[in-house]
Amino acid sequence: MRIVDPIGTSAAAERALAPRPRSLEGVTIALLDNSKPNAGMLLERVGALLTVRSGARAVRAWSKPGASTGAAPAVIEEIAAAARVALTASAD
Amino acid sequence: MVLGTDEFIPLARAQVAARGLPGLPVVTVPHPIGGIPAATVAAKAGPIVESVLRALTSDPAAASQEASAVADDVEAPDDLDRFQAWLMDRGWGDGLPAIPPTRKRVGAMLAGTRRRPDETVTLLVPRLGRATVEAIAANAVMAGALPEHLPVVLAAVEAVADASFNLQAVQTTTHPCSPLVIVNGAIAGRLAMNAGGNVFGQGTRANAAIGRALRLTLQNVGGARPGKEDRATQGQPGKYAYCVAENEAASPWEPLSVERGFTEGDSTVTVCGSEGPHNINDHGSTTPEGIVTTVAGTAAIAGSNNIYLGGEPLIVLGPEHAATAASSGWSKEDFKRAVWERARMPLARLAPENIERFAAIYPEGFKDRPPETLAPIARDWRDVMVIVAGGAGKHSAFIPTFGSTRSVTRRIAD
Numbered sequence: 001m002r003i004v005d006p007i008g009t010s011a012a013a014e015r016a017l018a019p020r021p022r023s024l025e026g027v028t029i030a031l032l033d034n035s036k037p038n039a040g041m042l043l044e045r046v047g048a049l050l051t052v053r054s055g056a057r058a059v060r061a062w063s064k065p066g067a068s069t070g071a072a073p074a075v076i077e078e079i080a081a082a083a084r085v086a087l088t089a090s091a092d
Numbered sequence: 093m094v095l096g097t098d099e100f101i102p103l104a105r106a107q108v109a110a111r112g113l114p115g116l117p118v119v120t121v122p123h124p125i126g127g128i129p130a131a132t133v134a135a136k137a138g139p140i141v142e143s144v145l146r147a148l149t150s151d152p153a154a155a156s157q158e159a160s161a162v163a164d165d166v167e168a169p170d171d172l173d174r175f176q177a178w179l180m181d182r183g184w185g186d187g188l189p190a191i192p193p194t195r196k197r198v199g200a201m202l203a204g205t206r207r208r209p210d211e212t213v214t215l216l217v218p219r220l221g222r223a224t225v226e227a228i229a230a231n232a233v234m235a236g237a238l239p240e241h242l243p244v245v246l247a248a249v250e251a252v253a254d255a256s257f258n259l260q261a262v263q264t265t266t267h268p269c270s271p272l273v274i275v276n277g278a279i280a281g282r283l284a285m286n287a288g289g290n291v292f293g294q295g296t297r298a299n300a301a302i303g304r305a306l307r308l309t310l311q312n313v314g315g316a317r318p319g320k321e322d323r324a325t326q327g328q329p330g331k332y333a334y335c336v337a338e339n340e341a342a343s344p345w346e347p348l349s350v351e352r353g354f355t356e357g358d359s360t361v362t363v364c365g366s367e368g369p370h371n372i373n374d375h376g377s378t379t380p381e382g383i384v385t386t387v388a389g390t391a392a393i394a395g396s397n398n399i400y401l402g403g404e405p406l407i408v409l410g411p412e413h414a415a416t417a418a419s420s421g422w423s424k425e426d427f428k429r430a431v432w433e434r435a436r437m438p439l440a441r442l443a444p445e446n447i448e449r450f451a452a453i454y455p456e457g458f459k460d461r462p463p464e465t466l467a468p469i470a471r472d473w474r475d476v477m478v479i480v481a482g483g484a485g486k487h488s489a490f491i492p493t494f495g496s497t498r499s500v501t502r503r504i505a506d
Contacts, residue, residue, distance in 0.1 A: 008227035037126035045137035068261035091097035
């Protein structure tokens, strides 16, 4: 039998991602803490190790206002202006 | 790129896909990172540095074609038993048998509304699924709903999509919340909804089918599949169906819909991001103060989201408790104020690590406070919700919420 699709379609429009730098040498790395316990700690540690490993210029951290709320658009714009690459977190 | 724990991979992937960035790299560490010593967290960083570096310096896959707005029908097994297995394999079921949403059945369901089948009622996160009237009707058929139930389901879907409800978090959190649907007004009687005995229990088709239709819509159109994007640690039985009518006839007070600005009799639906109900047994009290003491003693608990995130904990008074609470002329407002003033958690009864965490999230309530400080169950007495439901007997229920969510009331279209 044929049935009506119970999931329907998604409005998620695919967007192109920015090209990545060939290396992180001299690059500023952004960290966006999702405000879950210890996420900032893990991100900072990864950022520090990455800087040593890759010769990145600096690591700057931002955070979301709470674990269950999104980052403010102004914060996203700030990150885009200040850093070449960004790491964020999703987990507990 | 996204850094997560291995347990949260499905949610991270769904999230980047819904943002239109399915090619965004996700790197994981072993779960968990919360609630473990700092040195253990730090030790998880070393082994992933090379993967993170590779993800940040390699171009991701190019974007593919945009998805179509119209869903095609799907070929499913004719045999009803095989259909159940097929549905579960696709991740579209809740474990209970479902009615196949054939064109004919969905067509009959659509007779329950004047809205066009292709109208998009709202988009549902995390998938950003288009909740068309037809897609909702298909889930209502699967749930065993009748056409006359559909307007309630449509209003509930609209309500959960209101920004203040924070559906993204309610759908994906580890917390056991699920939308509790509260129906007020004339429609509850027309649909023979249960507002009386065993109100949260089994036995009434409208309650069961409306609650289940909303759940299936959220799971399927919203893309919150259990164990995948829905990250609930334990969940709760209300995730099958969680729908009641307020017992307006047995309430000494104005119904919830009237508190929300509607006229008595207007048909409304209210959704709350709720935990399961916890019983409040009080066979002794004969005064409002007595009922308040028992309700407050049940509501002041250490493990509730509301204590540090705020939000609107709900008290569902059984009619006999409500009658006692309203004796001596107490209004609903009097009752809310009294419960809020009495339901307090001494900081001395909270774990020190938790106080530290609460202080980071809500400094006004928890930072540098002495242990004798009494934390309320909500930020303001007006945030305490009260409805009356149930039948004969001396029981009520306390229902905390996810916290970062506000209840939403919508009128149900005729």
